[in-house]
Amino acid sequence: MKRWLVAAVVLLLGRGRRRPLLRGRKRIVEPGFPDRRAETTAVALFLAAAICGAAFPVIYAVDAIPRPTQFLGLALALCFAFLAAACLVIARHLVVTEESEEEYGPPSHPEEQEKLEQLVEESGERLTRKRLLVVAGGAAGTALGVALVTPAASLGPLLDVRSLYRTPWRRGVALVDEVGRVFRADDVEEDTFYTAYPQHADREQMGAPLVVVRLKQAELHLPAERRGWAPEGIVAYSKICTHAGCAIALYRKPTFPAVEPRPALVCPCHYSTFDPGRAGKVLFGPAGRDLPQLPLQIAAGGELQAAGNFSGPVGPSWWGVRNHGARS
């Protein structure tokens, strides 16, 4: 033990054997003086980094240590921080920080440029119909390029966008909740909103989810042709915002009617706001299309059903969104 300590002390403080200076040779690096205190500091910092680095596997292995993420991060970060400090001490005190100069080099090489030009010209000297060759070569290159990107068309239906109009809703499809229970008209209360899905259909498509609310007759101002779409004042709209396709997850039921006189459906992504009482009209925010409405009917047993498809295609707008209605 004692011998180890002595060895460590000698290692830390002992005078290193000086290399004989090479006399008569022109120096590259400017000479500087040794700084033994800084050297000791650098050694201490390296040892501290070593301790922190060694702590990492210990923290990793010992399950009894609480908050492993924090301590692992701390160990690694401190290891890096001590290394950074050691490098800084070396940069500041243990190597020469000389200012040296260097030429930027010539901005350009006119002779070499000319030679390059000459080289290319002379290489093509035997060609007589250069333009024709360039056109033919260009045609080959373009055709090859098109051929090489063609397989990318397999990624998806590039030309067929008809499925964008399709939704799983049609007359008679029942509305179900998240666990698949059929909604009954009595389940739908005022002042709150429900998410509904088509029974027996894939829910992970933009045409599927609905937002359903019950409004008072005084709040309902549907256009004449949609008068029958809201039995008992229950209205259903696509839950997908017509702006950028997020789900409309907020229902602003006025708590202070003097300021906000009507209920509103709001998308939390860019706060497009729609009026459920007025056929999904945009009240505020960036959406450029009204929210598609789904006509409802109440079956003999009181279950809520679709009475047809949406008033228009669902989801974000595209070139042809106003060309067709929604398709089943």
Place this chain on the structure above:
Amino acid sequence: MIRRLVRYLDERSGAAPFIGKALRYVFPDHWSFLLGEVALYSFVVLVMTGVYLTLFFEPSLQSVHYHGSYLPLDGREMSEAYRSAVDISFRVKAGLLIRQTHHWAADVFVAAIVLHLLRIFFTGAFRKPRDLTYLIGVTMLGLALLEGYLGYSMVDDLLSGMGLAIGYGVLMSIPFVGANLAQLVWGGPYPGKHEFESRMYAFHVLVLPIVIATLIALHLVLVAARHHTQFRRRRATERTVVGVPMLPGYAPRSLALAFAVAAVLFLLGGLVQINPIWEWGPYHVSQATNGAQPDWYLGWLIGALRLVPSFDLTIGNYTLVPNAFWGGAAFPTAVFGVLYLWPWLERKVTGDRAFHNLLDRPRDAPWRTAIGVAFFTWIFIVFVAGASDRLFILFGLSYSGQIWVYRVLVWVLPIVALFLTKRVCDALVRGESIERDRRAAEAEAVASA
């Protein structure tokens, strides 16, 4: 020992003259020159933590039921991608540290690039012969944004899905071809085919990192070939670069910076929570949450999407420009267009085609500085608009009121900033010339006395 190593390398590569020169390569000294290095070292941390994460992440949308150590999600249906990301956070030892460090590194990476870009812009470092270097840099910024977006979209938590829905909506909104492109990329109507996840994964862990790394290499080669720029001072001229050589002075400094960057990133990764995906839950098309924010570097895009008033540009039954195009596509195209074209625009206007190795101080090019400040103010207001819902929660400022204010400010403040900056630059230059005159007069007085 050193002699033997050098001889070994030189005899096999013949590179001794080159290495000798490279090791004496001169770095001009200024704190703002380190921003690019911070970006570089963040990228190294990103690659290293990223490789580790790929060993545990499963890029699959296969539906599974979660039965892991995080009980609030027990029994929930989710994709394998999300489950594996939650497992990395709770089950894989040190996984959360690596995941959070990776996320922090991405945020710092883009921040460093943006600050670096500001430095390059306002000091005129993009001028000939470094315009190509600059264009590569701007390209890397764009790729970094896309890389970050894909990174947090792959996880398939609720926020991932909301971001992807917006991405889909923006792609759909491109005039004429948007719907076709979106069907191609997603493999069908949103949320697309299962392969979409592997497509994101391939681009996030393979294609984009390789492209970015290649561009970094090219960027650095061009920097070294033309040497660093420098501010004007004693001995530093258009022909002579003055600074600290790589060895012995600069290498330990740069190494210190690299370690310091790693230290900060791991400190953040270990101590400061970021993107706690288990709280968001798995994504479903029918779900969204209020108050959601993307990573900071996409805040300007969400702001732009929010600011545009309600309209779709239509011709008859055709929707020429759907609304999301303006904020999601036109705005970033305009911003990157200005960044790409700026060196050429400035050359056109000033007629300055000379080589520039000396940097301008911002005040020395008052119009560039003024236009730059106006330009970045424009982006910054849009960025603030992206945080309007958070400002509503923090300060109770009406959301719709704020949006109306920003719709005005976004055009007014840049103009104010333009003229204010011009005046400040001019005043600074004038102040200096007055100071110079005063010194000269004082010296004259002393001499005559």
